[in-house]
Amino acid sequence: MITLAQPRPPTAPGAAFGQLVRNEARLAWRQPTSLIGGLALPTVLLVVFSLIPTFRQPQASLGGFSPLDLYVPILIGFSLAMLALFGLPIPLVSYRELRVLRRLSTTPVPPSWLLAAQGVVQLSVALAGIAGILAAGAALGTPAPASPGGFALAVVLSIAGLFPLGLLIAAVARTANGASVIGRLVLIPMLFFAGLWWPRELMPAVLRDVSDYVPLGAAVEAIQDSMRGPFPPAAPLLVLTGYAVLFGFLATHFFRWE
Numbered sequence: 001m002i003t004l005a006q007p008r009p010p011t012a013p014g015a016a017f018g019q020l021v022r023n024e025a026r027l028a029w030r031q032p033t034s035l036i037g038g039l040a041l042p043t044v045l046l047v048v049f050s051l052i053p054t055f056r057q058p059q060a061s062l063g064g065f066s067p068l069d070l071y072v073p074i075l076i077g078f079s080l081a082m083l084a085l086f087g088l089p090i091p092l093v094s095y096r097e098l099r100v101l102r103r104l105s106t107t108p109v110p111p112s113w114l115l116a117a118q119g120v121v122q123l124s125v126a127l128a129g130i131a132g133i134l135a136a137g138a139a140l141g142t143p144a145p146a147s148p149g150g151f152a153l154a155v156v157l158s159i160a161g162l163f164p165l166g167l168l169i170a171a172v173a174r175t176a177n178g179a180s181v182i183g184r185l186v187l188i189p190m191l192f193f194a195g196l197w198w199p200r201e202l203m204p205a206v207l208r209d210v211s212d213y214v215p216l217g218a219a220v221e222a223i224q225d226s227m228r229g230p231f232p233p234a235a236p237l238l239v240l241t242g243y244a245v246l247f248g249f250l251a252t253h254f255f256r257w258e
Helices: 016-032 035-050 066-088 089-098 100-104 111-140 149-171 176-194 204-214 216-227 235-252
Strands: none
Touching: 016 089, 016 111, 035 066, 035 100, 035 111, 035 176, 066 089, 066 111, 066 149, 066 176, 066 216, 089 100, 089 176, 100 149, 100 235, 111 149, 149 176, 149 216, 149 235, 176 204, 176 216, 204 235, 216 235
């Protein structure tokens, strides 16, 4: 008995991924939530804070640094959190709502390419946002990272620890509005423990201990230490690595294209 081989489905050319990234970038430009929150708002806040005289004065309670110095790593963490909790999950949930993923499954383009394209767009915005904050900080007289290598590692692990959290939100949210609500509920307490409203250096010891194990608190600690000294300590780096593994596993387990 002769069995006829089933025809293999056509494979999308590599150039299709580049086109998909460009399309996602255009959509992000038309709905600039992540551009505003991850790119423009942190830099604007840093400039506004610099206009407050007390923010530019070194304080002994802050280890000899000014509040403005401390807000550079805090706003970098804020930028990454906005992209992770809103820029990444909301478009993916919207695609599920609008059956875009179902239509995409009928084409040679793998659905995973859409996820990768979104990651490329949000990562590009993140890097541009960080560059903007550092440039604004330098213009305002804040010190540059004392350990460029440690700073790069802290940023990479911060992205690795926060972005999978956004994918987990995309996995459990039924609607784009639901994803936005979950993102806000997660973001507000994380910003507190990151020191946006109350510097971590002035928190009671118990709150600092909690902050050390909150994803955004660990991210700010690692970035801040790389800007102050030779290299960030192992503790926040290990915490971020742990969250990357945990959230990555949960997002992979629960995420469904349909």
